[in-house]
Amino acid sequence: MRTRKRHSELLQGARVYLSGPMDFVASRAAEKHSGWRNRVGQFLQEFGVTVFDPWFKPDVRGLHEYGREDIKSGDRIKQRWTYASGTKAAKERTWCSKQFWETLHIDLRMVDTSDFMISYCPTNIYSVGTPHEIIMATQQHKPVLFVSPPIVFPTLHKMRDHLAADPKGAELLKQLESEIPIKENPRAIPSLWYIPLVGGENFFDGFGFARYRKKFGWKHEIPIDRHERRFPPKRPLLPFIEKLNRQLPKKWDSKLSKFVPDDDWLLWDFEMKKIRGKHVVTVRR
Structure with a gap:
């Protein structure tokens, strides 16, 4: 009896980091509890992906609460920041630096640990950490899937x-x-510095949530839903990921004038049993 040929599941066991502005968003509370990361994380878990979300940092063995970040942690640092001179002011700035170093350190370690990264970068939101993470990932030859919506x-x-x-x-x-x-930015053109950094085939003008809302039970409407109804993505991210689970993307070679394999997509094959992916969160309550 012939057995059905199984489709390869390339994302099984992969790890992804979700990068994007967190500080200068309209509402940090809304971004944490119902932002794009929640949906994309749930979508990725269906393919057996381990999701690193900076809102929900993993615990670090032996370092309790290291790098933990909540919706008000940045405010506490900003309240103590000063440009004054003298010993007291120097101590305050050192405290601020040390406090956020833990966050920076653990977020970049999650980038290190990931196989690829997804970045949401609207051109109207100021961000510093996101470019740092993108640059670090590209220096490590890790793919960055970059979403730049119309503004x-x-x-x-x-x-x-x-x-x-x-x-x-x-x-x-x-x-x-x-x-x-x-x-x-109605044409959703990414900041130009990102184009050579990320690579032309890794840009998207939206997520394409509408197609999957019923399947995943995304009943609560978020601002991105309304935005994507008005500006339906021409190149949505989620269908790309769905296809990525079956076939690795290619990149354009200008010398050969054709698409060629993209060897930045190094996804380890550990012959793992098929398991549901994980959204990495703290084990402490």
Whole structure:
């Protein structure tokens, strides 16, 4: 009797780190409890992937609470930061540095431990840690799957219309746009520095959550859902990952003028039994 040929499951046992802004987002609480990482992590676990999420750092043996980060940990550091001179101020800055070093250290170790990385980088959100993580991953020749969504400000356009007959108000709004600054990016073009860093085939203009909401029970609507209804992704991430589980991606070779194997995709084959993936979290409560 012929047996059915099993499809290869390339992501089984792989490890991925979820990178993206955490500090200057609209709400750290919402980002932690219902942000994109929750859904992407759940999606990846279906393929047997171990997910490293910086909101839920793993415990470190022998170092209790090392690098633990919550929605208010950054505020505690900012409250003690100072530009003053003298011994007391130097001690405060040293304390701030030491406090966040643990977070930086453990996040970069998760990048080290991962096989590839997923980064969500809207061009309107300031971030420092995310570029650091992306650069580190690319230096280690690890693939970075980079999501850069369209950026528009509908309320801004409504405000312009509202102030059309108010020259003073319109001028103040224009000045505010310059001071912030407010820059739209409707074509979802990533910051140009990232393009050669990440590689042309690893960019996406959205997640494509809509196709999977029923399957995964994502009943609660998040802002990304509304955004992707208005701007349906042309190259969504989740279908790419689904295909990645069966076939490794290729990269474009400009010299040969064709797609060739991408040897950054080194996924270890330990002949593991098929298991459900994990979202790495602390074991302590």
